[in-house]
Amino acid sequence: MKKIISLALLVLVVTSASFAQKKRVAVVTFYANKYIGTSNLSGGGTIAAIGELAENPNFNLESVVTNFHSTFFNDYAKSFPFDIVPESEVLSNEQYKSYRSSDTTGSRLFRPLMINGYNKLIVGILYKKDLKKMAEIFDVDGFLFVNLSYEFAPKLGIGGMGSAGISAYADISLWTKDNNKVFRIYEYATSKKSVGMVAGVPIIKLEKILPMCEDASERLVKDLNKRLPKIVKKVSKKFS
Numbered sequence: 283m284k285k286i287i288s289l290a291l292l293v294l295v296v297t298s299a300s301f302a303q304k305k306r307v308a309v310v311t312f313y314a315n316k317y318i319g320t321s322n323l324s325g326g327g328t329i330a331a332i333g334e335l336a337e338n339p340n341f342n343l344e345s346v347v348t349n350f351h352s353t354f355f356n357d358y359a360k361s362f363p364f365d366i367v368p369e370s371e372v373l374s375n376e377q378y379k380s381y382r383s384s385d386t387t388g389s390r391l392f393r394p395l396m397i398n399g400y401n402k403l404i405v406g407i408l409y410k411k412d413l414k415k416m417a418e419i420f421d422v423d424g425f426l427f428v429n430l431s432y433e434f435a436p437k438l439g440i441g442g443m444g445s446a447g448i449s450a451y452a453d454i455s456l457w458t459k460d461n462n463k464v465f466r467i468y469e470y471a472t473s474k475k476s477v478g479m480v481a482g483v484p485i486i487k488l489e490k491i492l493p494m495c496e497d498a499s500e501r502l503v504k505d506l507n508k509r510l511p512k513i514v515k516k517v518s519k520k521f522s
Contacts, residue, residue, distance in 0.1 A: 304364060305423035305521065306365050307366055307424040308367040308420045308425055309366060309426045309428060310400070310403060310416050310420075310425045312351060313347070314347045314429065315391075315392060315395075315430070315432070316394070316432075317332060317392065318335070318434060319431065320332065322436060324436070329483060329484075335486055335488065337393065340488060340492075343495060343496075346495065347397050351397045351398070353503050353507070358506065358510055363521070364423070364424070364521065367422060369398065373400065375419060381401060383403050403427060413425065413459075417459040423458065424457060425457050427454070427455045428453070430450060430502075432448055432451070432495055432498070433470075434448060434449075435447045435448060435473075444478070444482065445477060446476055446479055446484040447476040448473045448495055448498050450495065450499045450501070452469050452506060453468050454467040464521045467514075470502065471499075471502035471504075472501070473495070475493070475494055476494070477490050
């Protein structure tokens with residue numbers, strides 16, 4: 283009887299230790315960039331009409347970001363081998379709310395639509411001091427940076443005439459509190475419909491572009507629902 287009790291206690295201790303070792307991660311930014319990139323077009327560069335579209339209040343991607351946000355926390359989060367800090371704990375922190383990154387000023391290519399009051403931190407060109415500040419504010423093991431972005435995707439139309447769809451990109455990166463990148467997930471999906479191009483420049487019409495962004499985003503969410511568990515399993519072993 284004593285052996286059985288001892289064995290049960292040993293299992294309980296091992297199990298408790300395993301749970302205690304599970305890391306905690308805070309999501310510190312979540313947004314969609316309304317400026318549609320042109321890096322995939324032959325001419326590249328920027329187009330004034332795209333900037334005007336990004337500033338247009340009728341170019342409303344709020345439902346897209348909200349859906350992606352809900353899917354991330356309700357579905358995607360279950361795939362990660364760590365615990366995500368409750369969102370309310372992050373967004374209610376006064377130091378976090380008052381912090382302003384020097385990376386978020388001045389770029390006309392950055393027109394973020396923020397979700398739920400998240401801080402504007404640009405993933406990919408993050409200053410070390412920003413991550414250091416997050417580590418000072420939150421007692422966690424790592425930080426997740428999540429954003430959506432859009433790019434024109436050239437297609438070959440009927441008779442060789444050019445057209446362009448829109449690709450939606452999900453960028454999810456995990457950094458440790460010591461400023462080391464654990465992984466970056468960068469996946470995309472492209473809209474079914476497209477718009478014509480004149481001299482390599484897409485025709486920018488709100489009534490055409492908005493549905494294409496919505497369609498690409500929906501396709502991306504469905505694709506990630508299927509693929510994310512396998513992707514995370516491969517890239518996050520060193521952090522689990």
